[in-house]
Each structure stands twice: as C-alpha cells, then as structure tokens.
Amino acid sequence: MYTLVIGTQNWSSWSLRPYVALRAAGVPFETVVIRLREKQHPTTRDQILPWSPAGKVPVLKIAEDGKTITVWDSLAICETIAERHPEAGLLPADTSARAIMRSYACEMHSGFPDVRDQLGMEFARKLPLPELRDDTRAQVARIITSWEEALATYGGDFLFGKLSVADCMYAPVVSRFVTYGVAVPPAVQGYMDRVMALASMQDWMHASREEITAGLGNYKD
Ligand SMILES: N[C@@H](CCC(=O)N[C@@H](CS)C(=O)NCC(=O)O)C(=O)O
Secondary structure, three states: OEEEEEEOOOOOHHHHHHHHHHHHHOOOEEEEEEOOOOOOOOOHHHHHOOOOOOOOOOEEEEEEOOEEEEEEOHHHHHHHHHHHOHHHOOOOOOHHHHHHHHHHHHHHHHOOHHHHHHOOOOOOOOOOOOOOOHHHHHHHHHHHHHHHHHHHHHOEOEOEEEOOHHHHHHHHHHHHHHHHOOOOOHHHHHHHHHHHHOHHHHHHHHHHHHHHHOOOOOOOO
C-alpha cells in the first residue's frame, strides 16, 4: 500500500516527479497534499515532519508485511518505484541506455538552478517569459539539446523510447517551458506535447486549476 505525500500541486515540482512515476507504474496509491507557501498555513514543515524527518515533500510511505518504509526525495522515490515495478519499464532494459538515462535524471536533480529560480513551476498558469539571465539561457539551451539528443538516439515517444525515470524527472521542466512559452524545436515540442498529454499530467493540471480556483495556489513569496 502506497501513500504519496505531496505539496501544493500548482507549485510542487519535486512532488510531480514521483506522481508521474507511480501513475506510469499503474499501481494504486493514496495522495496526501500539504499546502506550501500558504500565509494561512505557516506550519508547513510541522505538517511534513510526521511523514518524514527530512521535512520536505515528496515522501512515499510503503506499508507492507506489517512494516512501513519511508522513502524521501523525488529521485529516490522514482528509482524505488521503478525497481519495485520492473514491468512498467521505467528503467531502460539496455544497461548502457539505463546508465545514460540515470545521467539525465541526476543532471536534472542536481542542476539547472537558474531555470528553477527564474521559471518557477506554475503548472496551471500561462505567464510571460521573463528576461532570462545568461546562466538561465545557457541552462535552457542545455536542456533542449540534451532532449534532442535522446529523442534522436533512442526513438519512440519519450527520451529513452518508453516513459522512463528521466521523463518523470523532467516533467516539471516541460510544464515550466509550457507556462512561459519557451521556444523549442519541433521534435522537442512533440515530446513536450506527449508529456503534457499523459493522464497523470492532465490530472495534475485539473488539481492545480482547482487549487487556483480555491485561492490555494495564488500566494507568491
Ligand atoms: N531534493 C528534494 C527537494 C524537496 C523540496 O525542496 N520540497 C519542497 C517543496 S517542492 C518542500 O518540501 N518545501 C517545504 C518547506 O520548505 O517547508 C526532492 O527532490 O524531493
């Protein structure tokens, strides 16, 4: 039995990644949403701590055989899901492709700070593209080039053919590029369209819109 603890869906880019992975695995799971950045909820961290000592979302609870395991950090959760559900194919079968896929996932996880800073996730909004700093521009270019290379090398609908952990990790970046109308080449646009069309992404969009309507995704730092 899985429980995925996530943040406000319009904003929580880290939470989106394991959500896409769990949906791709096709396993049932419950979702607990903890509101982030809400002026009226100053105790976000206090709400997360009972779920994870790291005090951050996402968190995955795995309850089985009378025990509960806590997995925290988006990449650790995606890898755990991929490992526990090999039939979902979230890790490429070929070991070379798998190694490259992990490089993509880790490059995303540890990098692109200026993209995160200047193009914050606003999943259900369309916003004007801000004047990008040189570093942001370079990181956007690196992301686009790396996507082009994977799409050309591995074929198929996603970066490594079938949907993989790398696509889960990059799903929030796809949404950021859509939100801010970042110009991309046609092959990359096709990839982004396919990611946005995933049922998991559509459902996340629906929830994000509901948050905004309810005034929950509207507070800016
Ligand atoms: N490296 C972590 C980062 C998680 C993270 O920063 N989560 C943010 C929300 S997107 C959070 O929990 N913020 C709550 C807080 O800072 O109080 C991961 O990949 O899971």
